[in-house]
Amino acid sequence: MSAVPVPSAPRPPMLTLAEVGFRYGHKQPWALHHVNLTIPQGSFHLLTGPSGAGKTTLFNLLTLAQMPQAGSLTLMGTDVGTASRAARAALRRNIGVVWQDFRLLPHLTVRENIALPLQLQGPLTATHREAIDQLLDWVGLHPLANRPASSLSGGEQQRTAIARAVVHRPTLLIADEPTGNVDDGMARKILHLFTELHKQGTTIVLATHDTALLQSKQAPVLHLKEGRLLS
């Protein structure tokens, strides 16, 4: 007797934006306006749009760097607008972020930069150290592990930033042009890593202008234009 296929239950949302708006000053036009978006847990989304479309603003809202000025943003079941600062900090510890400008701490070594998200959660364990070593190998930075981040090239800094974003196995990974400063080979490796993380259940939002990536990756595309979400 053949098994009857059971329809899978809809996945609960990782984040929900409802009528979200944001502007830089009361007299400024809305950088984002009436944005409605639901990203289910374990999904992979691409975010794109021309310059000035509100991509950075949406990126900042998703990473909780800024709070919506209109509407509501619910992340992992928590309304971030009403959550306490401590609750927001706890949410951030579950997000991995790759910034376009890397944001490494220049006076710390590559290893220390990568370890930072883990150390904010508690003392490093042997498992943590092993994970850091594996990531260092994986991004090809083991020989540079003890060098200060300030001495790295752009590509090396980007790889360090990616390793830092994923070292604590975040439930949500948000990356802004993560392949912008690396060669094609490393770009493929990074996308492979993201795909692997996605398979393991990590929700990923990847902002990019890379048309080749947009065409090759079978993922829903969030297209922003003039502060509004088109798709």
Added chain:
Amino acid sequence: MIVTPLAQALNLPRTRLFRALGVVTALLALTVALLAGGALLLQQLYSGWQLQRHNSVLLYLPPETTAAALTPLTTTLPTLAGVAGTRAIPAAELYAALEPMLPAQINPSTLPLPVVIEVTLSPLADRPKVLAALAQTFPLAELDDQQTMLGRVAESVRLLQAVALGLALLLGAILATFMVLVIRAGLLAQEGVVRLLLQLGATDKALALTITQQTLQPVALGTAVGTVAAMAVMLTASLWPGSPLSPNLASWLGLVLMPLVLPCVAAGTGWVTSLRLLHHHDGDG
């Protein structure tokens, strides 16, 4: 000292202002210690003097009182209840006491001075009763139980102690202001680091603790240096030849313990200031 990863990441720059925190604290600690030690020493001196004065009454008899008339009086006095002893103050002693207060051209020995008898009361004497008995026994004598003077001195001592306390509070306020400036400047210089750490999930409390710990290091060192310097000053003052100062345990304890208020003020200010300034970061700002 253990350097936490957070302290390693958020290391307040050792600017001139930051380094000055230690020097300022040392000067404040020295002053606070001396004020506290001095106030307690004053209390100690006053208490000793008061004890001595409180147990004595001066009897002033008219200058014309003769030795023959005086003898029966001095023999009667010790028999009164509550009187522990008597001493007729020699005229030379009175002259010596008056001389500095008189113009040079006046010879105190030419002045008609009263006969003064110092009556020492027993510690458990009922003071008003003894005074009444003295007044009844020697109707011609004028009694000075020194309470007015004691009251004035006590007021002066209390005033000086209040001034010392006020100054100590002012110094604490100066340190608090300095702490605010140091933390504000430090966080401004490390704004990018603070934003990143908050973004990675650091809590306000963890960051405030790191910032406060870093600023407390020069404060603790300054307090120790200032207190040791104050102890040296007090010791030198008490060992100086002819010095009337002999600080007791309470004075020494006050001198050593009072400066500890400074690190407490610094810790409280550091914590509150850090939290307030961190609130301006994060997505709210």
